[in-house]
Amino acid sequence: MGIFFEQLVNGLTVGSFYALVALGYSMVYGVMKLINFAHGDLFTLGSYLGYTLLVWGASWITTTAGVWAGMAIAMAFAFAGIGVAGILVEKVAYRPVYPAGRLPLVVSALGMAIFLQNGIMAVWGPRFQVYPSHLVPTASFELFGLPITFLKAFILVLSLVVMGVIYYLVEKTTFGAAVRASALDRETATLLGIDIRRVIFFVFALGPALGGMAGVMNGMYYRSIQFNMGWNYGLKAFTATILGGIGNIPGAMIGGLLLGIMETMFAGYVPGGGAWKDGFTFLVLILVLILRPTGLVGEKVAEKV
Amino acid sequence: MGKSISILVTCCMLVVLMMSGAWADEGPIVIGLQAPITGDFAIEGQMARQCVETAAELINQDGGVNGRLIEIVVADDASNPRDSALAAQRLISDDVMAAIASYGSSVTEPAADLYDRFGTISVAYGATAVQLTMDKERPYFFRTCGRDDSQGEFFAKFAVETMGWERIAIMHDNQTFGRGVAEETRKYLEPYIEEGRAEIVFYDVITPREQDYSAAITTLRETAPDVWYYTAYYPEAGLLVRQGREAGITIPFVGSNAVPNDDFVRIAGIEYAAGTLMTQEPMPQDFDTPKSQVFLDAYREKYGDIPSSPWPVYAADALFALAQAIENTGSTDADILAAEMRTMENAEGVTGQILFTERGDRRDIPYAMYTYTEEGTLELYTP
Numbered sequence: 001m002g003i004f005f006e007q008l009v010n011g012l013t014v015g016s017f018y019a020l021v022a023l024g025y026s027m028v029y030g031v032m033k034l035i036n037f038a039h040g041d042l043f044t045l046g047s048y049l050g051y052t053l054l055v056w057g058a059s060w061i062t063t064t065a066g067v068w069a070g071m072a073i074a075m076a077f078a079f080a081g082i083g084v085a086g087i088l089v090e091k092v093a094y095r096p097v098y099p100a101g102r103l104p105l106v107v108s109a110l111g112m113a114i115f116l117q118n119g120i121m122a123v124w125g126p127r128f129q130v131y132p133s134h135l136v137p138t139a140s141f142e143l144f145g146l147p148i149t150f151l152k153a154f155i156l157v158l159s160l161v162v163m164g165v166i167y168y169l170v171e172k173t174t175f176g177a178a179v180r181a182s183a184l185d186r187e188t189a190t191l192l193g194i195d196i197r198r199v200i201f202f203v204f205a206l207g208p209a210l211g212g213m214a215g216v217m218n219g220m221y222y223r224s225i226q227f228n229m230g231w232n233y234g235l236k237a238f239t240a241t242i243l244g245g246i247g248n249i250p251g252a253m254i255g256g257l258l259l260g261i262m263e264t265m266f267a268g269y270v271p272g273g274g275a276w277k278d279g280f281t282f283l284v285l286i287l288v289l290i291l292r293p294t295g296l297v298g299e300k301v302a303e304k305v
Numbered sequence: 306m307g308k309s310i311s312i313l314v315t316c317c318m319l320v321v322l323m324m325s326g327a328w329a330d331e332g333p334i335v336i337g338l339q340a341p342i343t344g345d346f347a348i349e350g351q352m353a354r355q356c357v358e359t360a361a362e363l364i365n366q367d368g369g370v371n372g373r374l375i376e377i378v379v380a381d382d383a384s385n386p387r388d389s390a391l392a393a394q395r396l397i398s399d400d401v402m403a404a405i406a407s408y409g410s411s412v413t414e415p416a417a418d419l420y421d422r423f424g425t426i427s428v429a430y431g432a433t434a435v436q437l438t439m440d441k442e443r444p445y446f447f448r449t450c451g452r453d454d455s456q457g458e459f460f461a462k463f464a465v466e467t468m469g470w471e472r473i474a475i476m477h478d479n480q481t482f483g484r485g486v487a488e489e490t491r492k493y494l495e496p497y498i499e500e501g502r503a504e505i506v507f508y509d510v511i512t513p514r515e516q517d518y519s520a521a522i523t524t525l526r527e528t529a530p531d532v533w534y535y536t537a538y539y540p541e542a543g544l545l546v547r548q549g550r551e552a553g554i555t556i557p558f559v560g561s562n563a564v565p566n567d568d569f570v571r572i573a574g575i576e577y578a579a580g581t582l583m584t585q586e587p588m589p590q591d592f593d594t595p596k597s598q599v600f601l602d603a604y605r606e607k608y609g610d611i612p613s614s615p616w617p618v619y620a621a622d623a624l625f626a627l628a629q630a631i632e633n634t635g636s637t638d639a640d641i642l643a644a645e646m647r648t649m650e651n652a653e654g655v656t657g658q659i660l661f662t663e664r665g666d667r668r669d670i671p672y673a674m675y676t677y678t679e680e681g682t683l684e685l686y687t688p
Contacts, residue, residue, distance in 0.1 A: 003527055007520060007523055010519035010520050011520070014517045017517075128540065128568050128571065128572055130571045130572060130574075133574050222516040223547065223574070224543060224544065224572040229516070232514055263520070267509075267511075268521070268523060268524045269524075271509075272510070273509070274510035274512070274521055275479050275509070275510035277512060
């Protein structure tokens with residue numbers, strides 16, 4: 001039982017990362033109907049921005065601010081930086097090709113992903129970068145006899161809070177109504193006086209910003225980061241999004257957590273399961289798509305945000 | 306008149322032929338060395354050249370091979386496959402008796418094909434990919450270095466006989482290299498398992514390029530192994546060591562020779578990397594063979610220090626093996642020499658006795674157990 005609980009916590013931790021990345025993915029898809037392949041690499045970029053800030057401010061963090069403050073600042077910095085980067089990506093790579101239809105848009109997104117990945121490699125180099133260990137909070141508490149670091153708990157709580165905030169923003173506010181309206185029918189929404197550019201601006205700032213923040217959390221938790229790690233996360237987040245129902249915000253959260261738990265349980269409990277972990281995960285995805293094409297919590301296609 | 310001239314010419318030609326034949330028998334034995342003298346691995350190539358030249362000098366000081374001196378011709382492959390083919394062609398057209406070639410498996414492969422096609426013996430000194438000897442028949446190809454999977458044999462023996470570890474956990478990444486070493490380890494553990502001296506309690510795969518291995522680590526910990534052997538590369542090894550120690554695994558971690566490097570230490574963190582073990586090719590200074598002392602002294606006298614990498618001394622051993630084969634047979638014919646190299650048992654090298662298998666691999670390859678110190682440097686592990 002203790003082991004099962006430990007594996008569950010392991011799975012929830014991985015799942016929280018998937019969920020955080022998936023939230024941004026899902027939001028962009030909901031409004032733009034665009035699979036933002038560059039999302040994973042914006043996540044990586046966030047991780048590198050946080051790393052750079054931490055290394056620059058290392059002495060200030062250790063002497064005055066403390067590791068938690070350092071982490072908060074790094075996260076805020078990455079959040080803001082990647083928010084801006086997201087807007088730039090939209091301006092440079094997506095806006096010029098909107099009229100050309102969806103396929104050129106997807107190709108453009110792929111190109112952006114490759115550009116970002118190579119750009120990160122050019123700036124920070126192809127080697128692994130490692131978050132300095134004295135800048136990472138290491139305190140832990142015990143839960144049912146299992147030591148859990150505050151960092152781990154923080155990651156899980158943060159992803160839940162982020163989900164809640166976004167859900168509230170989109171579902172309960174006037175601006176959220178505008179976002180949902182734009183997702184439903186962009187032209188009609190424009191006719192009714194909704195400033196579609198503001199909606200796009202909001203979506204492309206917030207979605208990637210969440211990814212950037214997740215990137216810092218990722219660096220804090222796993223320490224080592226590399227320029228091409230975003231691809232894997234992008235793929236997993238994409239899977240999580242589809243699993244939960246693409247464009248659906250609680251769906252992305254549930255999909256991410258579920259994906260993490262499934263992977264962990266399969267690798268942990270099936271003998272020789274490590275080799276088949278990903279195969280099993282995608283098998284489940286296919287089954288979900290056959291039985292519930294809109295995802296686990298997805299609704300009718302028209303209502304997605 | 307015309308007849309006598311033609312006889313004279315024939316006689317002259319005969320004399321020239323005899324003289325050239327006599328020259329070929331009495332003159333130096335020309336051995337080619339193909340190595341990355343320039344390029345990314347220039348340091349490896351230059352140390353290999355220094356090693357081969359030192360070895361040639363030692364042989365020549367003792368009167369050469371059957372009274373003939375050894376002469377070395379160097380060709381630079383710049384550590385890329387295209388230049389490698391050019392270098393091989395140059396050595397072949399220089400009519401070398403055999404070639405020592407080269408460092409890096411992908412660089413060695415095209416050259417090995419060429420040498421083989423032209424019936425020239427080639428001996429690789431730093432090419433460990435399994436496919437070089439297992440993919441297709443290359444009757445003239447040998448190597449003095451080990452094969453990627455041969456450290457599995459070493460680990461099995463070391464774990465059971467030296468350390469007395471009984472419950473063994475093996476983890477790999479399902480890629481060619483990692484799986485090769487893991488399967489080889491399992492194969493060589495079989496006899497111990499039958500004797501009841503060992504047991505494989507965990508044998509599983511992780512997916513490379515991920516960041517969270519906690520599921521596999523928790524499962525591994527619950528099987529209560531005595532040792533944990535990870536047979537693949539450093540990025541995952543670094544994460545595994547860190548996450549394993551944080552999950553409370555205190556047993557020895559052993560990595561393959563693709564693990565030890567600075568990035569492994571950075572990713573795992575020095576506090577966790579210290580004390581981890583590595584199955585690795587021994588460094589030159591750690592060889593305890595009759596020849597190593599003489600060789601390293603001569604090398605140090607000439608170049609000031611001993612080679613800083615494990616590989617160059619295998620180039621010297623390639624020359625020692627070739628010289629021994631020539632001495633045994635008294636021949637420089639490639640077919641006779643190739644047959645001799647497969648069976649000879651009296652070749653002594655810096656890295657120990659040099660025995661080749663039917664496919665040209667080195668038998669009983671020397672490996673050693675290394676450990677990371679608190680300062681993050683590698684040193685020989687003494688149990």
